[in-house]
Amino acid sequence: MKKIKYNKISDYKYEISKSFDKGMNVPAVFYASKETLNIVLNDNSLNQLINVSKLPGIVKYALAMPDVHQGYGFPIGGVAAFDYEDGIISPGGVGYDINCGVRLLKSNLKREEIASIIKNLTMSIYSLCPCGTGRGSAVNVSEKELKNILRKGAKWALNNGYASQSDLTCIEDNGTLEASLEGVSKRAIERGSYQVGSLGSGNHFIEIDYIEKVFNQKKADQFGIQKNDVMVQVHCGSRGLGHQVCKDHLQKLHDYSYKHNLSLPDNQLVYALFNSEEGKSYYHAMNAAANFAFVNRQVLTHFIRIAFEKNLEKMKKPVFLNLIYDITHNIAKVENHVVNGKTKKLLVHRKGATRSFGPGNKILGPYEKIGQPVLVPGSMGTYSYLLTGTEKAMNETFGSSCHGAGRTMSRRQARKSFDFNSLLGNLKRKNIFIQAKSKKGASEEAPGAYKNVNSVVDIITDEGIAEKIVRLKPMAVIKG
Amino acid sequence: MFEEVNHTADLAIKLVSDNLIDLFKDAAYGLFFLMYRKQFRKQKDKHIINLSSNNYENLLIDFLNELIYLNDSKNFVLADCDIRLENGYKLKAVAKGFNNGNSPLNSIKAATYHNLEIKKDNLKYSTVITFDI
Numbered sequence: 001m002k003k004i005k006y007n008k009i010s011d012y013k014y015e016i017s018k019s020f021d022k023g024m025n026v027p028a029v030f031y032a033s034k035e036t037l038n039i040v041l042n043d044n045s046l047n048q049l050i051n052v053s054k055l056p057g058i059v060k061y062a063l064a065m066p067d068v069h070q071g072y073g074f075p076i077g078g079v080a081a082f083d084y085e086d087g088i089i090s091p092g093g094v095g096y097d098i099n100c101g102v103r104l105l106k107s108n109l110k111r112e113e114i115a116s117i118i119k120n121l122t123m124s125i126y127s128l129c130p131c132g133t134g135r136g137s138a139v140n141v142s143e144k145e146l147k148n149i150l151r152k153g154a155k156w157a158l159n160n161g162y163a164s165q166s167d168l169t170c171i172e173d174n175g176t177l178e179a180s181l182e183g184v185s186k187r188a189i190e191r192g193s194y195q196v197g198s199l200g201s202g203n204h205f206i207e208i209d210y211i212e213k214v215f216n217q218k219k220a221d222q223f224g225i226q227k228n229d230v231m232v233q234v235h236c237g238s239r240g241l242g243h244q245v246c247k248d249h250l251q252k253l254h255d256y257s258y259k260h261n262l263s264l265p266d267n268q269l270v271y272a273l274f275n276s277e278e279g280k281s282y283y284h285a286m287n288a289a290a291n292f293a294f295v296n297r298q299v300l301t302h303f304i305r306i307a308f309e310k311n312l313e314k315m316k317k318p319v320f321l322n323l324i325y326d327i328t329h330n331i332a333k334v335e336n337h338v339v340n341g342k343t344k345k346l347l348v349h350r351k352g353a354t355r356s357f358g359p360g361n362k363i364l365g366p367y368e369k370i371g372q373p374v375l376v377p378g379s380m381g382t383y384s385y386l387l388t389g390t391e392k393a394m395n396e397t398f399g400s401s402c403h404g405a406g407r408t409m410s411r412r413q414a415r416k417s418f419d420f421n422s423l424l425g426n427l428k429r430k431n432i433f434i435q436a437k438s439k440k441g442a443s444e445e446a447p448g449a450y451k452n453v454n455s456v457v458d459i460i461t462d463e464g465i466a467e468k469i470v471r472l473k474p475m476a477v478i479k480g
Numbered sequence: 481m482f483e484e485v486n487h488t489a490d491l492a493i494k495l496v497s498d499n500l501i502d503l504f505k506d507a508a509y510g511l512f513f514l515m516y517r518k519q520f521r522k523q524k525d526k527h528i529i530n531l532s533s534n535n536y537e538n539l540l541i542d543f544l545n546e547l548i549y550l551n552d553s554k555n556f557v558l559a560d561c562d563i564r565l566e567n568g569y570k571l572k573a574v575a576k577g578f579n580n581g582n583s584p585l586n587s588i589k590a591a592t593y594h595n596l597e598i599k600k601d602n603l604k605y606s607t608v609i610t611f612d613i
Contacts (some may be wrong), residue, residue, distance in 0.1 A: 006536045043488045070488040072594030072610045096589045133552065133587035190545075191553060201587040202613050240552050242611075243589045247545050250593065258534050267593035269535065410486035411586075411613070438585050480589075 001354035006030075012066070012459045016050060019143045022053040030064035031457050036451055039408050040068055040261050045075035051265035052080050057087025057273075060339055061345060063397055065353050066459040067406030071095070073268035075330050076352035079400045082274065084334060084345035089279045090271035091253065091286070093349030094405050095330045096246040097288050100204075100237030102375050103104045103171075103326035104386060104405075105301065106223070107308070108317065109230040111210040111475070117311055118208065119433050122476040125206060125306035129300050130198040131480040132437040138197025138303050141446065151179055153291030153467030157298040167298065169365045171326040172355065175294035185248050185286030190474035192292055194258075197299030201441055201480035204236040207302065207377070209384060209472035216385065219412050219469045222370050223324060231472055232321060232383060233377055234300050236480075237330065238293040247287045249282040272332045281295060283332065290331060297326060324386070337398050350399050356389035356401035356466050372399075376464045378453030379405045380434075380477055383428050383455050387466035405453035411444040418446035427477075436479040445479065482510030490613050491586065496606045501563050503598065503605045506541060511544055511591070512558045513550065514611060515584035520559040522612070524578040527556065532570045537596045537607075539569050544591035544609070547575060555579045588613050 002021075006014045009029075014037075016028040028049045032040045040046060045068045053062040053076055056058035059081045068077030073092025082088050114121060130136035139162075141149065149156045154175020157163035168174045199206065209231045214220045225231075238245075253270040256262075256278045264270060272279035305321050312319045318401075332349045357364060357372040364372050378384045382405070393399050409417070420439040423446050427434050436442040460466050482493045493510040497503035513519060529546050533539040533598040550556040559577040566572065598607045 072490065072592040072612060076489050084596065096592075132583040187549065191549075194553075201583075202589075244549070247590055251533075251542065254534055254538055254593075268595075268596055270593070367594075407488050410488055411491060412484055412486055437583065444586075 001047060004041060010463070012463050016046065021050050023058070024050060026053050026058050027061045028053045029061045030068060031459050031463060033064040033455055035455055036066060037208050039318055039451065040168065040263045040283050043070040045070045048073070048075040049078060053270060054265045055088055055090065055269060056429070057082045058071050058417070059083055059344070061266065063400065065400065065402040066456045067402040067404050069407045071352065073266060074349065077402060078351045079347040079348065079353045079398060081337065081348045081398045085275065085349055087274055087347055088271040088285055089274045089332055090269055090346055091246050091249050092268040092270065093184055093280060093351055094246070094286060094332050095351050096243040097237035097330055098245060099244035099290035099328045100330045101293060101297065101326060101328040102233060102235040102377055103297050103301065104230040104324040104375050105321040106225055106324050107232070107319065107321050111230060113315070114230055118476050121307060121311045122208065122433055122435050122478060124311055124433045125304050128303040128307055130208060131201070131478065133201050134318065137195050138299050141193060141196050143189060143193060144194070146189055149196065149295045150181055150184060150288035150291050152176060154294045154298055157439060162302040167323045170323040171294060172237040172328055175298065175326065177287035177290050178284070179198070179288035179291055180284035181288055182247060183281035184288050186243035188241050188248065191244050192239070195239040195241065197296060198239060199236050199300065199480045200239055200353045201438065203445055204476040204480045205324065206300070207233045207474050208476040209233060209474050211470045211474035212383065213471040215468035215470060219370055223469065225228040225470060230470040232304060234297050234304070235377060236300065237294060238289040239296065239299060241292050242289040244434065245285045249285060252278060253282070253360040256347070264334065286332065289451055290328065294326065328355060335399070336392065346398070350400055352403050354403045355399055355403070356397065356441045357394040357399045358389045358394050374401045376402060376457055377404050379447040379450035380479070381430060381432050381474060382447050383453055383454070384467045384472040386472070387457070387461065389466055390464055392464040393466060397465055402456055402460055405450040405456055407449055408451050414444045414446055414449035418443045418448060432474050433476040434479065442479050482506045482513070484514065485608060487610055488525065490610055491588070492608055494606070494608050496604050498604065500536065500605055501565060503607065504543060504563050505561055507540060507544055507609060508547055508558055508561055511547060511588065511611070515586050515588055516557065517585055520577055522561050522578045523576040523583055525556065527575045528573045529571065529573040529575060532568060535569055536598050538593065539571055540598070541591045541593050542572065544584050548588055548590060550575065551584070553583065586613055
């Protein structure tokens with residue numbers, strides 16, 4: 001592997017020229033600070049980004065957000081846009097957990113109102129929201145209902161009493177993407193049927209937070225949030241159904257690759273022309289899996305609301321948990337962007353990255369004037385951020401931002417470095433209650449295994465890709 | 481033989497085996513070790529797996545993903561397996577183990593094709609497999 005040569009373009013932006021490696025169609029651009037540059041250079045993520053730049057039909061550059069780290073196929077934190085007519089679609093640019101995403105809910109409660117019941121509240125949520133691997137769902141659905149979920153997404157949740165109309169207006173694309181079930185296998189449907197309303201494991205979590213700091217009072221007021229307000233985050237995806245859809249289509253696209261004698265920089269980056277039968281089949285199946293993920297997060301929200309109501313019924317006021325926004329991290333979407341002064345229809349792949357549209361876009365619904373809410377969860381026990389997208393993001397990153405802090409340490413190293421009981425002690429000292437299905441899993445997610453989320457968000461906001469609104473601090477964490 | 485190697489976001493194993501069939505077996509045992517951090521002996525249930533692919537690399541990943549599906553849907557854990565590889569990149573396997581009630585310590589979503597290459601050096605077969613978790 002040759003040493004990566006790069007040029008510094010601005011304080012936090014670096015470019016690897018397209019002449020650096022044979023086969024690069026566009027430059028590779030990444031964001032890093034002095035603190036994170038060495039981490040980025042040493043974990044193979046830039047080699048993965050260079051591979052992305054070699055894909056056909058890629059437009060402008062292959063991008064890596066400041067939380068970039070080594071994945072498979074695309075790096076995590078990778079963004080790439082492909083021409084709608086002549087470009088490609090690649091499941092390796094989306095990942096197995098299709099529409100893994102995060103949502104942020106705002107309560108009408110203050111931190112001090114739940115401080116004394118935080119443990120019971122967390123345990124109630126834990127008992128209502130299945131965590132961990134394999135079978136386990138908050139609601140049982142028939143095969144017919146599951147197919148409705150895949151076609152209708154969050155509309156299914158609305159029609160079945162798990163969502164309100166206002167929830168749907170605060171989900172990316174209102175929680176429903178254009179889907180077809182032709183490319184969704186029987187096995188994918190089987191796996192989905194036993195996981196509707198389930199958290200899963202790995203880095204998925206439910207977190208009860210409070211607003212610790214307000215950076216932009218005017219915009220915070222527009223969101224209707226204040227210091228010390230209790231908030232909830234839910235981070236999960238499409239579970240086994242999404243994994244199966246990805247796996248099925250990777251197999252089909254390997255056949256496509258053989259048929260068309262394609263040369264691939266990495267077998268995980270297998271692709272099809274977007275306008276081919278195979279490309280469209282994956283796109284519509286991916287959207288079906290994304291619809292499942294929207295429903296999954298919505299059903300979990302329904303049960304979190306029940307837990308809040310149950311634990312706070314002694315209070316003489318109704319308890320609300322209103323959705324601020326629900327965003328997707330792993331997806332390929334058709335979007336219009338200005339490239340070289342002309343509006344182009346593109347297929348934007350985001351793998352471990354967040355859409356970050358600036359103000360003035362009608363698809364943002366209630367957020368058209370202030371810009372899209374961008375949610376950046378930090379590592380366990382540290383801060384999370386609510387940001388808003390900017391015009392500069394539209395010009396420079398295809399309207400994209402980071403999706404978290406980004407790992408620095410392998411899971412193996414983290415297991416060796418962080419003992420669960422010490423982790424528990426550290427969280428306790430910070431007044432954070434943790435409920436985890438797996439102790440080893442929690443150790444792997446220790447804050448020390450991640451970059452400092454404050455530094456990552458500073459890169460994003462100093463570069464003008466998003467704007468800070470508020471910072472959140474956890475009170476309780478549920479890990480799968 | 482398998483050993484865990486560092487990967488920033490996911491999990492990875494390095495395999496070195498005497499022949500191709502052992503490489504497939506070691507990959508399967510390594511997969512379940514990553515999930516449960518122990519090896520199993522009980523052989524109460526068995527599943528027949530028949531697969532074909534375009535090359536051995538893809539066949540290996542398809543085989544591991546079949547085992548991941550059995551674990552996800554039936555809580556199946558692998559103790560032993562018999563494998564036959566036939567011309568045309570075909571695999572016939574009998575996976576022996578039992579349906580375990582306990583969740584794995586690490587959930588694995590899938591075996592990936594990332595940079596996968598089966599190498600043959602000094603009569604040994606080797607490769608590195610990355611798993612999405």
